[in-house]
Amino acid sequence: MYTLYFIPSACSLAIQVMLRELNQAFTLVNQQSTENFIAVNPANVVPALVENGKVYTEGAAIMLHLLRTHPSELWPSSVGLQQQTIEDLMFANASMHPAYGRLFFATHAIANEQARQLFLEEAAKQINKLWQVVGLRLAQRENEGGYLGGRMPGAADIFLAVYARWGAHFFVDIQIPDNVQQMLESVMARQSFKAALLAEQSST
Numbered sequence: 001m002y003t004l005y006f007i008p009s010a011c012s013l014a015i016q017v018m019l020r021e022l023n024q025a026f027t028l029v030n031q032q033s034t035e036n037f038i039a040v041n042p043a044n045v046v047p048a049l050v051e052n053g054k055v056y057t058e059g060a061a062i063m064l065h066l067l068r069t070h071p072s073e074l075w076p077s078s079v080g081l082q083q084q085t086i087e088d089l090m091f092a093n094a095s096m097h098p099a100y101g102r103l104f105f106a107t108h109a110i111a112n113e114q115a116r117q118l119f120l121e122e123a124a125k126q127i128n129k130l131w132q133v134v135g136l137r138l139a140q141r142e143n144e145g146g147y148l149g150g151r152m153p154g155a156a157d158i159f160l161a162v163y164a165r166w167g168a169h170f171f172v173d174i175q176i177p178d179n180v181q182q183m184l185e186s187v188m189a190r191q192s193f194k195a196a197l198l199a200e201q202s203s204t
């Protein structure tokens, strides 16, 4: 049984969706109402996943741990496809996540409204370039099922769907190619995603 520390709508949402896709039991704990969360994760960020007293941190590493611990078609057997899965996951977690992170950072850190808006627009341009890359990757695999993960949404697809929701918080022009939009909507329409959002609300 896992315990997942989360912040509503944050990247921890992707871990909860994956736990559901893999039919794993878990309890949710809101980080914002956890005293001394720093004792769980000294970096003071979610996700943190606890199992039998062991704490797992770093979203991409947690995803890999889950994929390898609970066999499913989301963790392919061939080394080549495993590498592709890891590459997609790292692209999401190490490129797209920080690109969206700049929007949140600027909103809090830049007091001057005009300077802030300029920064946000530059950050959005970088995000748009990254969405183009996702579009290319999906187009290259268009006969494989519609997700980066193939017929099922993989860790990268789920992370990307979570990040895409963040764009609505900012007055910037985020452009997502049609094939990516379709993939994101399919992920968000899944029972796992809808149930995860509801569970966050009732655990707040």
Ligand SMILES: N[C@@H](CCC(=O)N[C@@H](CS)C(=O)NCC(=O)O)C(=O)O
Pocket: 007, 010, 011, 012, 044, 045, 046, 047, 057, 058, 059, 060, 093
């Ligand atoms: N490198 C970490 C970054 C995690 C991260 O930035 N989490 C954000 C939510 S998406 C967070 O907890 N923010 C709260 C804060 O910075 O206070 C990971 O990939 O797990």
